[in-house]
Amino acid sequence: MDGSAGLIGTDKSIGWRGLGLVSLLANLTAEGLSMSEPTFPLVLKGRSVIQIAVNHPFRIGILGSGQGSNFVAIADAVAAGNIPAQIAVVLSDVESAGILAHARARQLPAQFIPPGQFRTKLDEAAERAFVAALKAAQVDLVVLAGFMRVLKGDFLRAFEGRIVNIHPSLLPCFPGLQSWRQALDHGVKVAGCTVHFVDAGVDSGAIIGQTAVPVLDHDTAETLHQRIHAAEHELYPKCVAALARKEISVVGRRVIWK
Numbered sequence: 001m002d003g004s005a006g007l008i009g010t011d012k013s014i015g016w017r018g019l020g021l022v023s024l025l026a027n028l029t030a031e032g033l034s035m036s037e038p039t040f041p042l043v044l045k046g047r048s049v050i051q052i053a054v055n056h057p058f059r060i061g062i063l064g065s066g067q068g069s070n071f072v073a074i075a076d077a078v079a080a081g082n083i084p085a086q087i088a089v090v091l092s093d094v095e096s097a098g099i100l101a102h103a104r105a106r107q108l109p110a111q112f113i114p115p116g117q118f119r120t121k122l123d124e125a126a127e128r129a130f131v132a133a134l135k136a137a138q139v140d141l142v143v144l145a146g147f148m149r150v151l152k153g154d155f156l157r158a159f160e161g162r163i164v165n166i167h168p169s170l171l172p173c174f175p176g177l178q179s180w181r182q183a184l185d186h187g188v189k190v191a192g193c194t195v196h197f198v199d200a201g202v203d204s205g206a207i208i209g210q211t212a213v214p215v216l217d218h219d220t221a222e223t224l225h226q227r228i229h230a231a232e233h234e235l236y237p238k239c240v241a242a243l244a245r246k247e248i249s250v251v252g253r254r255v256i257w258k
């Protein structure tokens, strides 16, 4: 029992396969690409669409620094056929990270890339190495699953509109570190998690999906964190599946589900 209140913007009763809202973009044609080609309609700037040709199957690169429980949830969903995609590579800035061990146990390509001299971001050489590994793996989507470094300009430009993250709060509340503790200290009655596109800010990109989680009177930071974590394991695979199925478009800050 995780107490989650469902994916905002979807009808929980229609279930996994039926998820999604109406795409506004079905009839739009992007510059140089016809709609008959496989495309990835993600970023709308004003009213213009950037569409990116995608691989078949859709290829995902996953980055994490920690235990990798969200990676496991996504990998299980891929293995079960619930995400029509292939995990092309798993990368970490932490050599001993559980996410690498989980990936290797699943015979997926997994690589540690030293992050360089900074604590909260990648240095230039490391950034280049991460981008090169993701390009070599020909990824269509970069999935951050507990990656504890802020991504900067060159990385963002290399995968513009194609990087997503999961954050343990109902953004825009409580960006940054230990959001569940911030939520508890603030006294909110509803916490949760958010999957969002990554932009140059901190946890500030367009919101793809959210799950609300109640804050209970007897909650400690640990019990609330646990409940949010369980909700993440449901939400992230659903959002990645919708992206892989190209069921998501972005209009300004609004993410539209087909």
Ligand code: GRF
Pocket: 064, 065, 066, 067, 068, 069, 070, 071, 145, 146, 147, 166, 167, 168, 193, 229, 232
């Ligand atoms: C999750 O709580 C996620 O919201 C945050 O980092 C944590 C990663 O956990 N971005 P795990 O490594 O997937 O278990």
